[in-house]
Amino acid sequence: DAGVIQSPRHEVTEMGQEVTLRCKPISGHNSLFWYRQTMMRGLELLIYFNNNVPIDDSGMPEDRFSAKMPNASFSTLKIQPSEPRDSAVYFCASRSGAGANVLTFGAGSRLTVL
């Protein structure tokens, strides 16, 4: 299995631009999580999906952030418009159902907003 695949690995953009981060979970996993990691705030859960349905988006910082999961094999996290304080590493993670515990993380997408 290829694991959780995230793209792009690195993104540098200018303030005000739209950013789209992508994630392909492990096949068969039915829960998907987006985390953000910064030096100041550590790892924060932004949103998670169960069977493609958003369960809790209370961690999404503000309306500039949105996430979708149109099917079981693809999710996006979009920031529009981006701001310098959005600079962080964004992780996607997935987990199988049926009582499974372990989250498998992708390699992360490092976003820099100038």
Added chain:
Amino acid sequence: AQKITQTQPGMFVQEKEAVTLDCTYDTSDQSYGLFWYKQPSSGEMIFLIYQGSYDEQNATEGRYSLNFQKARKSANLVISASQLGDSAMYFCAMREPTEGSARQLTFGSGTQLTVLP
């Protein structure tokens, strides 16, 4: 309130020695899970070990063991026979039951471990 506390921002250990990374947690639930993840400088998050709250035995995975003390709400990670490749950031995390079927992980602030040759 902080749910996961890692009090050691940085730790040093001599190669081949054992090291303990501290983690305390706070929950009122009876059913929960505790995890340790490793984040090397390359950035990926690597799962190391899991302990369920009802597990009576301490979890072990190779050179990793979890010293689970339920009454003290601590879940320390012990790495035996440290190797240079163990140098990384280590995160403790807890899963608590939440509404619905999905269960979230809450992470501590991490401990940066450096293994000295």
